[in-house]
Amino acid sequence: MKIILFALPGNETLTRSLAAMLQAEQGEAIIRHFPDGESYVRIISDVKHKKVILICTLNQPDIKLLPLYFMAGTARELGATHVTLVAPYLAYMRQDKAFHNGEAITSRRFADLISGTFDSLITIDPHLHRFHHMHELYAIPSSVLHAASTLAEWVKAHIPLPLLIGPDEESYQWVSEVAGMAAAPFLVLQKTRLGDSEVKVSSPEIRNYPNHTPVLVDDIISTARTMIETVKQLQFITPKPPVCIGVHAVFAAGAFDALKEAGAAQIITCNTIPHPSNSIKLDKLLAGAIAGTAGSKE
């Protein structure tokens, strides 16, 4: 079955690259806002009997969700047989528990919305913590891709003697995998979150690796407080400034500069969210997964 890829605003570069790799049609659509803030959506290309792939990374999700919903519904009305969301970064994975009475478990509510809108989902390293598998949240089939091997290749190619460091227990899953693939040692620290943008990180046992370059690895850099606290701790223990690697460059306002100022030697991210720090491209990984869905009969 033919596939057709549409870029939601801000995803044009990735979509062009994926369409070229897959030799697939890139669809034409108009998505804009009226002066009153409501969305206007028009699909121009023919989608009848095609598998529609909407490419939309989901940082800043609240503003993106309605146009995405309108695109998916309109594609179906126009005869698309299947509508897949490719969200290299998947939002609302971190509030996976009600910490206080009455709090929304937004991971669940967001998953309900996406599951009701799309037939399938492709994403990269979703922040699975208290939920261990996507099917515990999402009612639609999801392909979960991992950046680990591409990160490991980057580390091997750019850092001669790396010591990989995960800033908290949650990062164990990423850092241990990347370290294994890069054949490098790793440490995982302990983090205490004191508020939205305040964290404390335990002192690492990095003294055992005096000649290694510390390479911090995490899935998300958002306020960057996790990385900043880790960088600050490391300054007391090793003179080598660390390289900071994040899969998803969420970067709240001012976070990137604050991390640079804190002493990161380099800040490297993957292109799941467009940002000047994107040095690691995951286009091939995504193209492979899209090609997989194109062949399926779902």
Ligand code: R5P
């Ligand atoms: C949470 O456990 C994640 O793995 C990251 O450590 C966290 O999201 C980073 O957030 P921030 O940059 O706001 O410290």
